[in-house]
Amino acid sequence: MSMVTRYTNCRVLRDDSLLDDDLWVADGHIINPKNYFWNSRKIPDRTFDCQGKIIVPGFIESQINGGFGVDFSSNVDSLKEGLASFRKEITQFGITGFCPTMITSPCEVYKKALPLLRKQRGNLVQGAAVLGAHVEGPFINKDKNGAHPTEFIQSQCLSSKDEIIDFFGSINNITIMTIAPELPKALEMIECLVKNNVICSIGHSTANIDEAEGGVNTGATFITHLFNAMQPFHHRDPGIVGILSSVKLNRKCYYGIIADGLHTHPAALRIAHRTNAPCAVLVTDAMAAMGLGDGSHCIGSQSVTVTGKKAVISGTETLAGSVATMNSCVENFMRNSGCTLVEAVNCATKHPAQLLKCVDLYGTLDFGTVADFVIIDTDVNVLATFIGGDCVYKSDNIVGFFD
Template sequence: MASSEVSSANNIVYQYYNCLILWRHKFIREDLWVRNGIILDPKMLFFDECKKPDIRIDCHGLYIVPGFIDVQINGGFSVDFSSHENVEEGIQKVAKGLLGYGVTSFCPTIVTSPRDVYHKMIPRIKIRNGSKDGAGVLGIHVEGPFISKKKKGAHPEDYIIEPSNGIKTVEDVYGSLECIKMLTIAPELPNASEVIKQLVQRGIVVSLGHSVGNVLQAEAAVNNGASFITHLFNAMLPFHHRDPGIVGLLTSSKIAKNRKIYYGMITDGIHSHPAALRIAHRANPEGLVLVTDAISAMGLPPGVHKLGQQSLTISGFTAHLTGTDTLAGSVATMPYCIKHFHKATGCSMEQAIEAATLHPAESLHIDDKKGTLEYSSDADFVMIDESFQILKTFIAGEMVYSCD
């Protein structure tokens, strides 16, 4: 193909019509315009370029929403990001599988592991754009080992440590911080404040979790730059009226100096009671971020599977450390989490979708391009019906999945 033909093909204008699009927090009956993988402003197209669409696509009354973003996912489809031998192959398998669930970008999550595992895995997980080959990788979420042993959850206690030498310990443990996008830390650990400051200066989103920290320690961490909470309610002190702990950050906007505090919630119907979801959502609806916390068994039948260095048993939608009653991540998919959240809280369809799109994008400071259908943003979007069923997934304007 000649270069002029390539240029012409790249400049094709697509018009998706007869649809409801999620536009600035509301579904409106409007068309979606796409060119070169970017969402267009039709007024500029008409008046500045005097151009009409090259291809018109009838959406038959479906909903168009931004592509889903999962900032905490440990694996899926038999792949565990903390122990998979062929890291690149594992990332590719999960990235491809996620397209069928409307996830267009994600943060592969590595749980508490030996130092050599981090040194092996982290350099081989690269940030990349999504395509027909799979969802985009936004960067790594390292969940541990700088957490509390008292709230370790499914994390192996032998590998949990403190940042005894501050940021130097962090660098020594991980080997490289280059592709780390989010890091979970317990705010009560020694040197946590200084570590948080330095991580934020390097552009890493700091999340608080797996902690017995009190509310003062949590607020101090926020003042030092922490802006996220890892799976709210799980692996932290329960709410107490005299010391609400990390949960108290839900209403701490003044402490956060008018910055939003975002918090992940695993809405699989198991990790948090519907009443807990309602309390969190009503206290801070704009900060809620749906995460799957999915493990290697997502998409697999019941049985025994691996999570990092440990074994777990799957029964229905429940995953436990083998031989215990300790919950070990989730096997629910993002569409299931959205649907359950919508039903459990009674929130609007728009709010349920934005908790898996706009809010995670905002928490990672990428909402200028992801998690939205605003003009000039990436054309990563999903066609769904009113029951949240994924019908088609698009990345950069290219259809990468169809239920047909």
């Protein structure tokens, strides 16, 4: 066993509780101290005093369009360099793994970009893990396009693996695909993708409750940014929102929710959480302007304007993604939904890991998982981020912790 590190004087999120405990790390993984100290009577090679702070799993982002000037849907010629820079920068917000998200684009753009968005493990040198692409479109409803360019939206889905591969070039690097379940051949496409290990999400849709349930029962296990780009809840037909409490589903369906203070009202956050807390997955839906401040920026082929915390399609009031950070969304969700810190953190860690079927590696601090973790305070300020046991980001506010 390589160097063993012990983090002490901290509260550790484990088994859905904050425990006064130590965290032990070796060989890039969380280890059980009983198998090291109590059995061998060896002391750790080094010990760090966390001064009463909180250790939680690294945040996992399943929908993020870009940030720091990088957009995953445009400037494909510089995407490799942009992704490399992004992976390092994003760790300052506690994210240790993410699904780079492409909005609706021409098929030739997918063929060029998707090979660059392949799954990659996180590490000290390269930063956060790439968990595969989230392809948000182009098989969505034009009436709920949001910031997606309508000229590239496809009015009919593809029903065979060969057709899908012909359109995208390959599906090997696609982890999630958002589809409007009411489109022609949508259910055939969902079934085909699921059989080929692609997670299907329903969204950007005018689906009624029956169509939404059909999408889930065919294989979809996610809802793209709940409440946004879908029919509003109605008591006679709740639409996709009704999935939260549907009794007709044959599988668990998670839902993404943007808790940035703009995309979803605090009352809606409370309704969603109190209706179906175990399936809540926090997403930022952040775009290229995240981390850059006010000004005009690009998302896909569209121009957006950022003022404060709000990003809109230039010349309109239509929200165009967000400029929120994951740690701020965790704090907003905790404060506005009334849930606990543990519940809010689970929505950015364990739940997305369960959705992405990687909870055996990421999303918890269980023994044997990858040592991706974040040290935070009670306001969810990120003090330090670790990937594979290595510190990849350290705030100026914790001078002395790891010197």
